[in-house]
Amino acid sequence: MNVERGVSLARFTTLGTGGPARFFARPETLQELEQALAFAESEGVGVAVVGLGSNMLAADEGVDRLVLKLGGDLAGVAIEEERVLAGGGATNAVILHRVRAAGLGGFEFACASPGTIGGGVWMNAGAYGGEVAQVLDRALVVTASGSDWLTPEHLGLTYRHSNLEHGRVVARVELRLRRRPLDEIKETITAMQQRRKAAQPTNKRTFGSVFKNPEHELTAGRMLEACGLKGHRVGGAQISPVHANFIENADGARSADAIALMNEARRRAWEQFGVELRHEVELLELPELPPLP
Ligand SMILES: Cc1cc2nc3c(=O)[nH]c(=O)nc-3n(C[C@H](O)[C@H](O)[C@H](O)COP(=O)(O)OP(=O)(O)OC[C@H]3O[C@@H](n4cnc5c(N)ncnc54)[C@H](O)[C@@H]3O)c2cc1C
Numbered sequence: 001m002n003v004e005r006g007v008s009l010a011r012f013t014t015l016g017t018g019g020p021a022r023f024f025a026r027p028e029t030l031q032e033l034e035q036a037l038a039f040a041e042s043e044g045v046g047v048a049v050v051g052l053g054s055n056m057l058a059a060d061e062g063v064d065r066l067v068l069k070l071g072g073d074l075a076g077v078a079i080e081e082e083r084v085l086a087g088g089g090a091t092n093a094v095i096l097h098r099v100r101a102a103g104l105g106g107f108e109f110a111c112a113s114p115g116t117i118g119g120g121v122w123m124n125a126g127a128y129g130g131e132v133a134q135v136l137d138r139a140l141v142v143t144a145s146g147s148d149w150l151t152p153e154h155l156g157l158t159y160r161h162s163n164l165e166h167g168r169v170v171a172r173v174e175l176r177l178r179r180r181p182l183d184e185i186k187e188t189i190t191a192m193q194q195r196r197k198a199a200q201p202t203n204k205r206t207f208g209s210v211f212k213n214p215e216h217e218l219t220a221g222r223m224l225e226a227c228g229l230k231g232h233r234v235g236g237a238q239i240s241p242v243h244a245n246f247i248e249n250a251d252g253a254r255s256a257d258a259i260a261l262m263n264e265a266r267r268r269a270w271e272q273f274g275v276e277l278r279h280e281v282e283l284l285e286l287p288e289l290p291p292l293p
Contacts (some may be wrong), residue, residue, distance in 0.1 A: 002026075014206065023039075086169060105179070108130065220269075
């Protein structure tokens, strides 16, 4: 299996930021994935997977790991009656296209997030009342020391959270959907997409929600809007003028710019509402955000 060096992660993240990966490989089969994990172990480096990079901020200085991008068989989709068998690298868009054509409902919520199903399992992605945990039967998680089929309970799927760690790769998933008339599926997707378009910056480079919604009457977006942060800019990144829980790449942003905005947003939400916002986006080789006083 071919291992590349110094591949820029900015090419693989939706915000378009991130430095080079020390090693980069694109396994297409379980065997190649196992070889890649063995390679990382022999080099003594950690592993991270990049899906669609739609929920990831990677260090500008680069990532001292083997970064994997699943392809081929590990990004394929097959449908057997009401079961969907997909590779961890399959995008939500492709899965949705296939299940819609097969008249299967239950995955419509995924039209809102542009990631892969592996990334969706990692953070139990969801929207509009749906989430991965509701449709996932089991996921094949591969590590350097073996593999296991895990249920949502074993994966610890809760609100935008799983107990996965880097080095545990979601190689395959099995989803269970249900028959639904095609016109109903289309109607649901259209309605969700219209809601998205009305409320979020859909034509800018972002990484989706920056912070998880806190236990508070205001969502993170409303809270940051009330802090006057819409349009606030650091370097090439700005808090979206459309939705304050989004950060846009306005012009040549770096991950460090986005982090500076996140720190400012957390400070202001703490001062104004006494709420400690927790980030939803995955920070790859970036220091944890400093604690609030
Ligand atoms: C415009 C926009 C709207 C969005 N809306 C939503 C939304 O409504 N709801 C929502 O939940 N999210 C939303 N997101 C965020 C994002 O799309 C989801 O979190 C998505 O599930 C991330 O998948 P990904 O493949 O892009 O993961 P990445 O960003 O590539 O990775 C995220 C994490 O998952 C890990 N990972 C990825 N693939 C695997 C794998 N195969 N095995 C193990 N670990 C893996 C990565 O290492 C990383 O830690 C949005 C993003 C954008 C840009």
